[in-house]
Amino acid sequence: MTQPFLSIRNLRKAFGAITAVHDVTLDIPKGEFLTFLGPSGSGKSTTLYAIAGFQDPSSGNVELEGKSLLAVPSHKRNIGMVFQRYTLFPHLTVAENVAFPLRVRRRPEAEVKKKVADMLALVRLESFAQRLPGALSGGQQQRVALARALAYDPPILLMDEPLSALDKKLREEIQGEIRRIHRETGVTILYVTHDQEEALHLSDRIALFKDGRIEQTGSGEDLYLRPATDFVAGFIGNSNFLAAEHLDTKDGTATIRLADGSVVSGVRANGAFGKGQKTRLMIRPEAFGMERSPTSAELNVDIVDVAFYGERRRIVAQTATGQEIDIRPTSTAMQSHDSTQCRQVYFDPAAAFLFPA
Amino acid sequence: MSVETRQSLPTFRMPAGFNGLLPALVLIVLFFVVPVLALLLRSVTEPEPGLQNYATLLGDGTYARVFFNTFLVASVVTIVTVLVAFPVAWMLAIMPSALASIVFGIIILSMWTNLLTRTYAWMVLLQRTGVINRTLMAIGVIDQPLPLINNLTGVTIGMVYIMLPFMILPLVGTLRAIDPMTLRAAALCGASPFQAFHRILLPLSLPGIAAGGLMVFVMSLGYFVTPALLGGTSNMMLAEMIAQMIQSLLNWGLGSAAAFILLVVTMALYALQLRLVGARRMSGGA
Numbered sequence: 001m002t003q004p005f006l007s008i009r010n011l012r013k014a015f016g017a018i019t020a021v022h023d024v025t026l027d028i029p030k031g032e033f034l035t036f037l038g039p040s041g042s043g044k045s046t047t048l049y050a051i052a053g054f055q056d057p058s059s060g061n062v063e064l065e066g067k068s069l070l071a072v073p074s075h076k077r078n079i080g081m082v083f084q085r086y087t088l089f090p091h092l093t094v095a096e097n098v099a100f101p102l103r104v105r106r107r108p109e110a111e112v113k114k115k116v117a118d119m120l121a122l123v124r125l126e127s128f129a130q131r132l133p134g135a136l137s138g139g140q141q142q143r144v145a146l147a148r149a150l151a152y153d154p155p156i157l158l159m160d161e162p163l164s165a166l167d168k169k170l171r172e173e174i175q176g177e178i179r180r181i182h183r184e185t186g187v188t189i190l191y192v193t194h195d196q197e198e199a200l201h202l203s204d205r206i207a208l209f210k211d212g213r214i215e216q217t218g219s220g221e222d223l224y225l226r227p228a229t230d231f232v233a234g235f236i237g238n239s240n241f242l243a244a245e246h247l248d249t250k251d252g253t254a255t256i257r258l259a260d261g262s263v264v265s266g267v268r269a270n271g272a273f274g275k276g277q278k279t280r281l282m283i284r285p286e287a288f289g290m291e292r293s294p295t296s297a298e299l300n301v302d303i304v305d306v307a308f309y310g311e312r313r314r315i316v317a318q319t320a321t322g323q324e325i326d327i328r329p330t331s332t333a334m335q336s337h338d339s340t341q342c343r344q345v346y347f348d349p350a351a352a353f354l355f356p357a
Numbered sequence: 358m359s360v361e362t363r364q365s366l367p368t369f370r371m372p373a374g375f376n377g378l379l380p381a382l383v384l385i386v387l388f389f390v391v392p393v394l395a396l397l398l399r400s401v402t403e404p405e406p407g408l409q410n411y412a413t414l415l416g417d418g419t420y421a422r423v424f425f426n427t428f429l430v431a432s433v434v435t436i437v438t439v440l441v442a443f444p445v446a447w448m449l450a451i452m453p454s455a456l457a458s459i460v461f462g463i464i465i466l467s468m469w470t471n472l473l474t475r476t477y478a479w480m481v482l483l484q485r486t487g488v489i490n491r492t493l494m495a496i497g498v499i500d501q502p503l504p505l506i507n508n509l510t511g512v513t514i515g516m517v518y519i520m521l522p523f524m525i526l527p528l529v530g531t532l533r534a535i536d537p538m539t540l541r542a543a544a545l546c547g548a549s550p551f552q553a554f555h556r557i558l559l560p561l562s563l564p565g566i567a568a569g570g571l572m573v574f575v576m577s578l579g580y581f582v583t584p585a586l587l588g589g590t591s592n593m594m595l596a597e598m599i600a601q602m603i604q605s606l607l608n609w610g611l612g613s614a615a616a617f618i619l620l621v622v623t624m625a626l627y628a629l630q631l632r633l634v635g636a637r638r639m640s641g642g643a
Contacts, residue, residue, distance in 0.1 A: 054541060074544040075553075087542035091560045101546035104556070145542075152547065 004063075005030035005188060006051075006156060011060035013046050020046040021057070022212040028190070030155075033182050035191045037199040038209030039235075044192045047209075048158055051190065053077050064155065080149030080187075081158040084165065086141045088133035094144050095120070095129040101152045119147035122181060139170040143177065150185060159191045163198065175201055196236050200224070208232055228270065230355035233282045240325040244281040246273040246354065254354050256281060260320035264297040266349035271356060278357040285328040286312070287351040296346040301325070303343065317345065393620070396613045403610030410614035420598070420615075427595040430509065430584065431577035434516045438524045438573050439566055441517060446528035446565075451537065468522045476586050479515045480506065483587070511587035512594075516577060523576065524569035531565025571630045575623050595619055 004027035013021040021043040028034050036044035049055040051062050053074035062069045069077055088097050098119050102112045120126045123143040133141055142162050149157055159178075163171045179202060182189055193199055199206050200220040207217045208231075216228040220236075227233035230241070244256040247263070249272070255265035256279065264281075273279055289296065301317035304324070308331065315327040327345060400410050414420045449457050467475070482488050483505040490502040505511055535558065543553040581596040588594065595615060602612035 052541075052545060074541070075547050075549055077545070078547065079545060081542065081545045083538055083542060085536060085538055087536065087538045089539060089543070089557055089561075100543070100548070100556070104546065104548045104552045148546065 004028065005032075005065060006190075007061075007063040007066075008047065008051070009061040009063065011047060011050060011062065012058045013043075013050060013055060014058045020212055021050075024060070024212075024214055026207060026214065026217065028188060031186050031188055033189045033191065033202060033204045035193060035199040035203040035206045036209055037193060037196060037206050037235075038215075040194055042209035043212035044207075044209045045160060046212075048160055048190060048192050051156070052079060052081055052158055078152070078154050079156050079158060080152070080154035081160070082142065082145045082149050082162040084161040086133070086138065086145070086165070088141055088144055088148070090133055093130050093132055094125065094136070097133065097144055098147045098151050101148060105152065115151055119151050122150070122184070123147045123177065137170075138166050139174055142166070142174060146178070146181065150181070150187065155188060157187045157189045159189060161193055164193075164195075171198070178202060200236070208235060210235075227282070227353060230270075230280060230282060233353060233355070238285050238326055238328075240283050240285065241280045241355075242283065242319070242323065242325070243321075243357070244279050244354065246277045246279045247275060249273060253349075256354060258299070259323075260300060262297075262299070264349055264352075266295070266297075267352040267354050268350065269354045271354075273354070273356070280355050280357050282353045282355060283325075283347050284351065285314075285326040287347050288327040288329060289346045289348075290329050290333045292344075292346050293348075295348060295350075297349050297352075298344045298346050301327075301343065301345055396620075397617055399609055400611075400614035400617050403613070410610045411618070413611065414614055414618065423593050423595055423598045424618075426592045427578055430512055430516070430588075430592070430594055431574050433509070433513050434520060434577045435570050435574045437513060437517045438520045439570055442521055442524035442528055442569065443562075443566075445521070446525050446532055449525070449529045450532035450535075464522050464525060472519065472582055475519065476515055476583050479511075479518065479587060483511055483514065506587055507589040509588075509592055511589075512584050512592070515583040515587040516580060519583060520573040520576065523572045527569040527572070528562065528565040531562050531568075535561050567630055567633065571626060575626060578623060579619055 006028040008024055008026040008028075011021055011024040012019070020041075024043070024047055026034075036047060038044045046055060050057045051069070053069070053072065056070065088094075089100065092100065095116050098116045099112050102115055107115075116129070117126070120129055123146055125140060125143055125147070128136060128140065128144075133144065136144065145162070163174055166174065175198060178189075181187075191199075191202060203220060205217060205219055206223055208215045208223060210231050216223055216232045218226070223232055223236045227236065233239050234241075243259045244264075246269075247255045247257060249255075249269045252269055253266050254269040254273065255263065256267060257263050258281070267281060288299075292298065300320055303315055303317050305316040307314045309328075311331060312328045313331055315329070317325050317327055319325060401408060403410075414424075449460055452460070480487075484490070485502040485504075485506075487505070489505060490499075493499045494502065505514070539561075540553050540557060543557045544550075548556065579596050580594065581600065584592075584594045585597055585600075588597075599612045599615050599619075602608045602615065
């Protein structure tokens, strides 16, 4: 990473006795698409609001190109923002909404006209220029909000769950638009969402929030394939957690004993564990296979239910100790007549992660 | 519904439930329409048939002064009421709702207090040797008592006080419908607090200002008690003049004509407001 463009330093925000953000430090390079992902109440929106200037942090700092933003009021921060709710000005036309930030900056009329046309072209709403926001669909309103937020070429664009009010199909469509606009404009985007699929689809990097702290920062791939904690593993994608006893660790790979007594070696250890320590082994549903391979470990299960989901099957199975696990092999890996029987399933120990219990 | 069933109905029928509305209609005609027509009739028949009452009222400088005064007082009261009510309404709109209902209670309670009591209370406060003048003189702000009563100032203060709830209530409704996030969005777009106010908040609250403003203006035009008690002889208002014409001079014709002019002006203003706000609503989308 080069010299940080936007820098969040030890940010803390308390509301009375409740601390919403504990200690967030993050460097964001220019042009990055960074997503704050986390459950509601994890502090991601509060962090975003501190950058926008809606909330003064209790301590810590927000710096843009080395200069602190904290003393700068919202209207002088020159930051673009798209909100969760529709915040277009209902008495102004689409074109006047997009022109608003330029008008308050007293830009010359010719420049305003050109910029409004460019922005409406960017969000593909040229023909709606003279409509009022009330006459647009939710998706169109958010695209106008995007045009308005980008009209004054802000160095940073904040997006606070902008798609949460839209239905799934529209959400996917606008996600595509946002990716394209990020590519075309190169603006640095900070995006808040609680939807992990949205985060994986859009972001260069994801900061996963939990209880006012960042649990892990990394690419979607990092978070999915190399989760730092069991919370990350549980939040991103689906996962099975099996109770296990730790026996030994060598070079980051551990040997464990599962509850049914079988011993598995070669799983990835997240942390240092003592001999005999109670741990949890995380295995992704799609990491299970139906065929043995030279490196695979095996697990005895009773198959309870098999459902066909197109490219994958979804199997509910029960381990010897009665725990239900979720298995999703590709449809071709298992014939439907295999269902409802006792059998072995297989997993690659290198794709299984050991976490403290 | 198919076309046949519709054709099978009689060609003309009273709207359903019309019979139930009849008593109410009789009431309206008897107590509202008939008196207004009687008023109109009197104004063109007494003391003799013709439009001379209207000619007198509109041609005479003394009466013209009363009309002018009435409009002046009503305008000043309306403007001052809007200026005072706006911050109060905004505060009520953004306040936690529990606290807001307490403040609302106080405002409504003042509306329920007897009008005469409240106006006499202002007399006690505003007169030469009243609480306000004495306090200001005691702390040395002024040497001479301020002329706060029996003039336009007195009438304005007393009437604004009485009219405030009629302005605040519709305005709070309008302001509450404005999403505070809209103003945050305006701020991030680079609008200073003043720009956000005059480009966003003010235009969005115009329907409320128009509704409350018209109500206050129309009520002020016909107001009697407060101008009579707090106003001076030199700025008589129309209602006082009508009372004088009918009670002291027994000139029913002239009094009726003045009342009818007031009614026409009021209705014209109401029609104008309906047009303006209606047009705005349609173009405003929301």
